[in-house]
Amino acid sequence: MADVKSYSSRPVLTVNLTALAENYKYLAAKASPAKVGASVKADAYGLGAAVVGRALYGAGCRIFFVAHAGEGKILRTAIGSKASIYVLSGNTPQDTAIFFGSKLKPVINSLTQARDWVKACQPVKHAPRTALHFDTGINRLGIPKEEAEIFATDKTLLTDLDVDLVMSHLACSGEPNHPLNAIQLARFKKIAGRMPMVPLSLANTGAIYLGPEYHFKLVRTGIGLYGGKITDNPQDEQVKPVVELHAPVLQIKTVKAGETLGYNASFTAKNDMKIAIVSAGYADGLPVNLSGSDKRIVTSARLGKSRVDVIGRVSMDYTILDITDYDGFVELGAKAVFFGEDLENQAAHAHMINYEVMTHLGARCRKIYVNE
């Protein structure tokens, strides 16, 4: 009797740390002589901030960005005391102690944040330095135009803030021909010209491909490190896929022509079919919009060397695959693979962006970090 393969029902998210480090080096070469900082907010886009942070640190990264102080605290524990960790949301009253305790640098986004920070720092001996984030047209978080003048003229405030980075953020960096890019660049240069001589940063991943005039001293990359492509010319982006979702086959069965499959009976078997039930659903980050109905098959998964269609509705824990024409033997525990090189396609088919798909993947899957 053949050995029974051991397997678990739990889906696995594989994170390729070798590809991650190679992507860091690739982006660093593209951005050079500018430095590359890493955006590891939202648990490193769902991939695990502690392990990803350590891997990037190992690849040479010394500047990190998170969204919240709590994220910064976790990262600080993971990577040690040497790297800079900026908190993009800036200081908020409830989090001041975390900033001091974990040596986090607030990204100051308003005059209110600036004054609160200076006040909080008064009793502190070695307060962390700060970044100033000017809004140059995204009209999201950032120092608004009408406050920029005060920062440019209030020398005491600037001295007290101990600024070591002046930054802004582009709204359309993935669209090279969008006129807002040049407008934001011009506004950023104008503001930066009135600031003390500190390093400047404007670019996220997409803006690396806009050209060197967008790079300044530091680029802030996130999605590119994780293998995501964002520009109109994805062939320019030689980053390697980092993330795959592996869904184990839990059951194989046959269904008769005319039977319906899954919730809402949205798919009808036109002929007798052979199907595989795999263990991954929307609770694992597999978008329900990838469901295949009678109207339309939306996507397929990789099984061995072949591709098999997703049929019926993606449910919370399970997804159905059509293996009728599959030419190999499918054993229980075999893994159906989603995302990887298909990330952008599958995100588009789900009417999502790759960032969004990625941040949904880490919640329930077991993460396995791969070194090639």
Ligand SMILES: *Cc1c(COP(=O)(O)O)cnc(C)c1O
């Ligand atoms: C998230 C974020 C980044 C990183 O953006 P990517 O598109 O993932 O490279 C950079 N800067 C700011 C302000 C951000 O919020």
